[in-house]
């Protein structure tokens with residue numbers, strides 16, 4: 001009797017303490033994503049025994065290539081995954097879109113809508129309501145449909161999930177901005193003369209030590225929130241020699257770093273008006289010490305302990321997680337690749353950063369799995385993609401940088417696949433007997449050896465007109481004569497017709513547009529590499545054919561399917577037309593997938609035999625919903 005009463009009392013106390021007791025879900029669908037995992041590489045390393053958990057999963061269930069989206073880009077493919085539909089329905093066609101009115105390239109995933117009413121007071125710019133950040137993906141993802149039918153979903157770091165959906169548990173992925181509102185802008189301090197940064201993700205700051213070696217500078221933060229004419233907010237940054245290390249003071253924080261070393265998280269607080277402030281967190285890497293000091297400061301991450309924009313659902317999940325696992329990278333794409341591309345970070349420092357991010361993501365994913373409170377659990381690890389992009393030069397003997405790639409860098413992709421295998425093992429250990437597991441990637445990988453200036457080809461074809469006297473055009477279509485232009489390329493795979501009534505200075509009518517499309521579809525696959533005569537483009541797809549549905553004005557008229565080895569140049573993606581047609585890709589970003597979809601399928605592993613074929617990434621959404629409805 002006494003024991004029963006004690007148990008009852010204990011139960012009552014627990015109920016009062018936590019409200020409703022959490023459910024324990026016995027039959028979960030767990031979906032583990034490894035962005036960019038390639039079926040051929042997975043097969044190679046399963047065959048040599050280095051991926052034992054993948055081999056075990058393949059043997060007990062299925063392993064097959066998974067059809068990717070067209071174009072095979074992560075934001076497009078993960079939107080197919082979330083909604084079960086193609087770009088013609090969800091509206092994400094490329095990493096980049098263009099504003100049809102101005103032709104200006106813009107990020108396609110999310111958009112800031114400024115507040116409509118603003119009060120001008122004492123020279124300050126006071127917004128009367130909050131601006132809005134919207135996810136440009138349309139249609140309901142399967143996790144919200146599961147919730148609408150009474151289930152619970154946990155969705156962690158899936159690309160194109162910002163702002164977070166109001167579900168049981170979500171941590172937003174690709175799309176989360178840094179404190180500047182960009183997709184990740186780092187700062188590189190150097191005593192060497194600097195060239196203008198070739199990317200808007202890079203800020204280089206020239207620094208000069210005084211006689212004692214003291215360097216005084218600032219870390220620039222966000223724009224003044226209330227006064228658009230005021231300079232950006234900043235915090236002071238000081239460096240001085242300290243033995244073989246460098247002593248650093250950033251804002252209120254003091255730390256010491258050795259050459260090559262990463263700091264822990266450092267708080268930065270940007271004050272304005274004397275009493276208000278906005279805070280973020282950064283990590284520092286001392287690239288080189290005195291006398292030629294070089295310091296990398298990461299993009300300024302939104303602090304998960306006090307997020308200035310929602311990072312999670314429920315909103316306090318980001319903060320609770322920081323209490324549980326420590327501070328973590330919050331930007332959508334924290335494995336920023338430009339620092340390595342520009343030679344600002346070493347291969348070793350870059351891989352160290354990947355390790356840190358990977359361990360944060362693991363802690364986040366295992367914590368959610370251990371709660372066992374969701375019918376559907378989705379976690380995506382994008383580090384497989386980033387390492388494959390940056391280190392493909394290590395496994396591709398034909399890449400221009402292969403000869404100079406060091407031993408550690410040559411093993412990097414194999415390493416990240418073994419890490420994926422270890423994460424898979426940890427996940428399988430956390431599965432109950434009735435749980436089902438799907439492991440997938442959004443696309444595979446191929447070499448990127450030669451960069452194609454597609455806008456140059458359009459100029460040569462007489463379809464893109466340069467301004468009188470111009471021999472080439474810099475990015476943003478700076479030297480383009482729109483009044484004579486019929487077609488232009490922007491983004492990684494897109495070509496647009498300069499249509500009358502759609503484009504700001506459009507000149508091409510409907511009948512003429514069809515003719516131009518047919519001509520490009522016919523001619524572009526005949527383009528040969530001037531170096532060796534190799535074919536560059538396998539196929540050009542007609543947007544009207546591949547995007548049935550309510551395609552909006554972001555839908556490209558044509559989608560270019562490059563052959564492995566070739567990809568649109570960086571200049572092309574941003575609307576540039578340099579003077580050459582094709583050039584060697586001499587950057588560390590050496591693997592890619594923005595090519596012909598059939599050349600870069602993803603992977604699919606399941607722990608069970610699916611009762612109907614799962615052939616394409618969009619099929620996973622349907623399966624997840626049916627799995628939920630069935631039990």
Ligand SMILES: [Zn+2]
Nearest residue numbers: 036074385389
């Ligand atoms: Zn990628």
